[in-house]
Amino acid sequence: MVAKKTVKAPANSTGILEVRGLRKAYKTRGSLVTVLNGVDFTVGDNETVGLVGSSGAGKSTIGRIIAGLEQADSGSMDYLGQELQAMKPNERRLAAKSIQMIFQDPYESLSPRMTIEQLVSEPLIIQKQGKDRSMRRQLVLEALEEVSLTPPERFIDRYPHELSGGERQRVGLARAFICRPRLIVADEPTSMLDASLRLELLQAMAQLRERHRISYLFITHDIALTRNFCDRLLVLDKGEIVEAGNSGTVIDHPQHQFTRSLIQALMDLNRI
Ligand SMILES: Nc1ncnc2c1ncn2[C@@H]1O[C@H](COP(=O)(O)OP(=O)(O)OP(=O)(O)O)[C@@H](O)[C@H]1O
Secondary structure (H helix, E strand, O other): OHHHHHOOOOOOOOEEEEEEEEEEEEEEOOEEEEEEEEEEEEEEOOOEEEEEEOOOOOHHHHHHHHOOOOOOOEEEEEEOOEEHHHOOHHHHHHHHOOEEEEOOOOOOOOOOOOOHHHHHHHHHHHOOOOOOHHHHHHHHHHHHHHOOOOOHHHOOOOOHHHOOHHHHHHHHHHHHHOOOOOEEEEEOOOOOOOHHHHHHHHHHHHHHHHHHOOEEEEEOOOHHHHHHHOOEEEEEEOOEEEEEEEHHHHHHOOOOHHHHHHHHHHHHHHHO
C-alpha cells in the first residue's frame, strides 16, 4: 500500500496539497532554461485556487507536475500526507486516482475514435475500478449526469465530433470526476469556449465541488474570471509565486507590480 510507507500528519491541517520549492528547467538546444524557480503554495480542502501569470510563465508545467504527467527537478509536494515527489511510478499512479486534470482544448483532448462511454470509463479501467462493463456503464451514466450532460443516455454512445465544444469539455470533466478525485487541476478549460459555454462549465465544476468536496487548481489567463470562481489567487511571475491571497483582494488591491500590470492589461482590453 502506498499510504502506509509515507503517511505523516499533513503540514497544513486544512490543506490537501502543500507545494514547496518546486523547481524545473528544460533543456532546449543544449542550454538549460529555468521555468520554475522555487514555487510555494497550498491548496485547501474543498478550495478553488486560481493560478494566473503571463504566457510561458510555467502555469501548465506546475499543473502537469502535480498531476504526475511530468517530474520536477526538486522540491516537495505533500498531498494528503504523502510526498508525491518521492513516489515510485506505480505509487504515483494510485495517487493519480485522486488527482485528475482537465485540459484546454476540447477538440484535441478526447480521442475521436472512442465513444463517450469508452472515454469516460477509461480512468476506471486504468484504476481497476468498476467490476464489469455494465457497472462501468452505470458509473459513466452517473458521471455524465453529474456534469449536466442530461439525459446521459443521449450522450453515452456518441463520438466526440458529435458534441459541441462545451459538451466535450464537460465530458473531460466527467472523465476527471469518475474516479472521485479530491483535487482537479483545470488547465485553462474555458479559454476555447464562448461566454455562455464558459459559464456552463464553471457551473458544472462548482456543482461538483459542492456535492463531492473537490478542490481545484484553476489555471487561467483570465484574471477577471477568478474573482467569483476562485477562493484564492496565486500570481506566477519569473518562475515564482509573487502574490497570493483572497482573489477579490488581490484583484482590487494588487501588491506586486506584475499583478498590477496583469490587471491593467485586462482594463485596457475592456476599454477596446
Ligand atoms: N517539454 C518542454 N521542453 C522545453 N521547454 C518547454 C517544455 N514544456 C514547456 N516548456 C517551456 O516552459 C515554459 C513554460 O511553459 P508552460 O506551458 O508551463 O507555460 P504557461 O504559463 O502554461 O503558458 P501559456 O499560458 O501560454 O499556456 C515555456 O517557455 C515553454 O516553452
